[in-house]
Every structure is written in C-alpha cells, then in structure tokens.
Amino acid sequence: MSQESLDEPQTDQRPATLPWIVAGLLGLSLAGLTAWVGWNNYDLGTLDRPGPGFFPLLVAGFLALTSVIALLESRWARFSDETIPWRRFGIAVAIILGGALALPYIGFLAVAFIGGTVLAVLIEGSFRWRIPIAMAVMTVAVWLIFEYVLEINLP
Amino acid sequence: MNLLNTVMAMGPMEGLLHGLSIALSPELLLAALVGALLGTIMGLVPGIGPVTGAAILLPLTYVFDPLTGMIVIAGMFYGIMYGGSTTSVLLNMPGEAPSVVSSFEGYPLAKQGRAGPALGVIAIASFVAGTGGVILMSFVAAPVAQAAVVFGSAEFFALTLGGLIVLARIMGGSLxxxxxxxxxxxxxxxxxxxxxxxAARYTFGVREVSQGVSIVALAVGLFGLAELLRIIIHRGDTPYVGSLRWRSLIPTRDDVRNSWGSWFRGGGIGFGMGLLPGPSISLATLLSYKVESLFGRDRKKFGKGAISGLAGPEAANNAAATSSMIPLLALGLPFSATLAVMLVAMQVHGIQPGPQLVSTNPDLFWGLIASLLIGNIMLLVLNVNFIRLWVAMLRVPNWILLPTVVALCWAGIYAFRLSWFDLAVAAVLAILGFFMIRYNFQIVPVLLGALIGPLVERHFRQGLTAANGDLTYFFSQPIAVGIWITVAVLVLGLPIMRWLMIRRENSESSAATTPPAATS
Incomplete structure (x- = not known):
C-alpha cells in the first residue's frame, strides 16, 4: 500500500448536490404555499393581538431562509455512498405505503399477513412454506394483543 | 396557592418517598416490569435504537392511565438501553449510538469467553449509576422547576425557540x-x-388535519418505519450467538475490584453530561471511556477486553439517560431524540411537562421519578434471571422479527386516532425520513419542531399581547437575555471552534509535509 493511500482519508462520500437542491426547492415551494394560503385565508391580527395567520407567516419566512441556505450549501453537501437496492426498496415501500392505504378496506389481519409475508420473503431472499405459517401466527398474535390485552379494535 | 406551596415545600427525599408510596402499588410495579421487559426485547433487535424502539412501543401504552403509561415508557427507556448493550457485547452490533463504546471492550471480552461477566458488570454498573442518578435527580429536578415557575412568555419564548435552534444546530452537521x-x-x-x-389552519378540507398531524404517526413514521425500511432493504443475516448461563454472569473478584471505581466515575460524568443538549449520552460514554483509559485499574488491557472500559461507559450511559430527563420534566424541553419520543408519550396521555408539572401533578412527577428507581431494580432482576431468554431472542431470525415490528407499527399508528389517514402520513414520513437520513438531513429537528412549535407560537403571541405589541419585550427581560446569549454562544461558538480546529490541523499537516529548509 502506498504512502499516499495511507495518508488520504478513506472516504466513501459522494456529492449530494442534486438532492440538496431538490430539498431547497421543495422547501421554497412549501414556504411560498404557506405564505400564500396564510395571507389569503387567515386573520393576521395586529402586533398587540396577533391572529392565527401571524405565526405561519413567520414559519414561511424561516422555511424560505433555511431553503436558500440549503441551496447555497448544496455545493458542499455529501452523503455516504451506500447503494440502494432499488428493487427491494420499491417492494418495501409498496408494502409499507400499500399496507397503510389498504388497511381500512381489507382489514388488519389481511394487511399484516400479506404484507408480512412479502417482507419476510424479501428479507429471507426466497419463498419457503414456513414464512406464511410464521406470519399467520405473528398476525394473529399482534391482533390478539390489541383486541384483548389493549382492548383496541383494529379494522 | 396552598397546594402549590405544599408541593414546593416538599423536599427531595419527601418527594421521592411520596413517589415510592404511589409507585410501589402492584399495578405500577407490574407496569415497570412490563416496560423493562418490552424495552429489553426491543433493544435486542440489532439496528433498533432507543428512539426507534420507544417510537414503536409507544402505542402499547395508550390503554394505561397517564402515570402507568409513563412508568411503562420509562421502564422501556432503560430496557432498550440494556438490550442495546447486550448486542454490543455478544454480537459487536450496538443497538444504539451510546452502546457503540460498550463494544470496544465488551466484544473482546465475549471473544475470550467472558461475555457472562461482561454482561454482569454492565447490569451492576447500570444499576449503581442509574440509582444514584435518580436520587440526584430528585434533588435537582424540583428546584429547577421551582426556579422556572417565575418565567413569563419572554423567557419561555427564548427557552423554546432558542432550545430548538441550538438542538438543530448541534444535531445537524451543516447549517x-x-x-x-x-x-x-x-x-x-x-x-x-x-x-x-x-381557527382551522392549512387543513385543505381534510377532516383529519384539523386535529393536527398525529404525533404518533410522526414519531413512528420518521423514527420507526424509516429505520425499519433501511434495515429491510439492506438485509442483514441473523447472527450466530453462543449459549450463556445465568451463573456465568457473576463477575469475578478481580472484575469487581477493577470496575467499582468506574461505576462512580462513569456515573458522575454521565449525570453531568446528561444535562446538556444534543447527543450528550453518546458523548458521556466516549468521555468516560477516555477517562477509564487514563485512570482505570486495568487500563493496560484497553482494546483487549478491559472491564473498566466497559463499566465506566455503561454507568455513564445510564446516569446520562436519567439526568437528561431533568430538562424534560422541569422545563418541558427534550434535549435528545429519545426524550422527544418521551414527550410524545406524555402528550399522548395529555401531560405537558414543564415547571407547572410538579405543582399541578405532583403524584405524576414524583411517581415517575420513583418509578425510574424501581425500573432500575426491575432491570437488574430481569437481566440476571432472563439472560438465557435474551440470548435466545437474538437467535430469532430477522425475517420474523422485522415484519412483526412493521405490523406493530401499523396497528399502533391506527389505534391512536382510529385513522387510516395517519397511517398514510406515517408511510410518507417513513419514505421522507429514509431519504433525509441518506442525504444528511437530521430527522430529530422535524419531530422537535412539530412538538415544540405550538409552544413557541403560544408564548410568542401571549408575550406580544402582554407587551402591547412591543417586540423588544422578548429581548429585554434579564433571564431571557441570558438565555439568548447562551443560545448565541452555542450556535456561533461551535462552528468557530470547529473552524479553528480544522485550521490548526491543516497548518500541522502542511508543516509535517514541508521538507526542512537546507541549512548552509
């Protein structure tokens, strides 16, 4: 190993300029929306009696300011280069988001069983019959805890 | 006023005894046991730290009354930390940031076949420091709250907004x-x-938004589901864990001789550091490790399994966790992410901690402090007797554990307000949190802003009304001025110090690389 490679910091950091610009622009948009909606819909009141629209305007200003700072800092922003396995990410997000949206329609038992099985297969890497069996036991156990121990009705 | 005077007149020991008289009921003892048990189990899941664990377990406390719920949460808080230390020693996989230091000496001890005494010393050091911390806390928390009773809107505005800015600056690397x-x-x-x-604000016609964003959806989504998402997509294999018997936990005479001083040094460091904002618990463990490397009896063994290098940081960890509750209970300010989740738990039960808590709800205030003491004893008993169960827990494969935790999150978020909208919000926040962590944006300030923001607004508007619209009111009250000066020093002082250190390092490295001038 050369001396240079020993002296150089072992870095796996990559520029995060684009994500930071996106974050800054999203922040600016949100600030604009907050200010516009607040200005047009809520009473600002006066300094000695501020209304419900007063503080949101300050928040919008702070949001805009920090978004501009993010845009300015984007040039130096870095992140750890840990590759995202996009297929796995897509499936996991679909399960977490889909499960949340489907819960009121198909109920907790179905969502937890189906979602849990897909996640377990994703983690394990392949389908095995023990997975749906274990997930069925887990689903019923969680349901029983909420229904009978915590006395909270799940859909 | 009479009640206030009576409560304020209660000394720390009387307060603690009053708390014990409440917390020693069979139901509350059971609550502390359940909390410590659930917390330890959650802490054993590698990758799940106290924040994620507390956020995931939070929904399980809904059904309890405020005091019982808080006792369960406090038990969980300690339990998660112990669970995290166990995985540090046995697997070299710290469950949480403060446990990282435990793996420095704990894992080498485990590799030498001394995992049992290592875990035994952790249990004793945590118990000693935690118990001492709670006793000290009972002396400090009530006077701090008492001092803050005189605070008006200007002081609280400075404390809440200034506190938020300081925490956001300390936690975030860049501005x-x-x-x-x-x-x-x-x-x-x-x-x-x-x-x-x-008035309803920014609801856009959605009924659920009129009640505000669910704090449970926020905490579980940002901390629980976002972290689970990260663990699931970077699939980790279930590690191999050997067997352990409870008898093997008993430290040898040498272990005790080498570590007892560290329990107290670590405890003292931890208690002091825990009162500071930011990642003070992690810093306390690091500082304690450094101190032990200088003063520990077995300092020559450092890096190869020094028991003092394990006992000191563990004691610091527990003492800091205890003292960090003082600002939360006495001022209503959470100084760390875990405490922010604790604040969520309190708000779920309709409790707003702060200077008034000790006077308006002394049973809860002293009951909670006493329950921390009981929680420590529970944890010692649990850790000594159930070590084989914990080791068996570590063998449960991730493909069973992680989907179960996701299902618990779904059920818990829904159960809080019986709202599917909250579930959708949590899922979106989980994805947002995942990318925020990836691109070095801090997620803790989001939760703190949402929790403390309404308090900032209330004190700001009340202050303006009280001062007839005079904005200088917020910067002219002596205590408020002191708070703003402290905020300025912390916010501006840290970057200046960092800049000076970088400059010094650069000048040292350039001096080292410059060839010596030829002499004639």
Missing part, C-alpha cells in the same frame, strides 16, 4: 442540515386547529 428540517417541523406544527383562536 441547513438541521435548520431546514426544523423549519419543516415548525410547519407541521401549525397544521390544524389554532390553539388560541380555534
């Missing part, structure tokens, strides 16, 4: 890395009904 998430959190905090006028 926008902490402040932009804070601004987003403040935005989330203004959604829903205005607490003063009752």
């Amino acid at each position: 926008a890395g902490g402040l932009l998430p804070l601004a987003f959190g403040l935005f989330l905090g203004i959604l829903g009904e205005d607490a003063i006028s009752g």
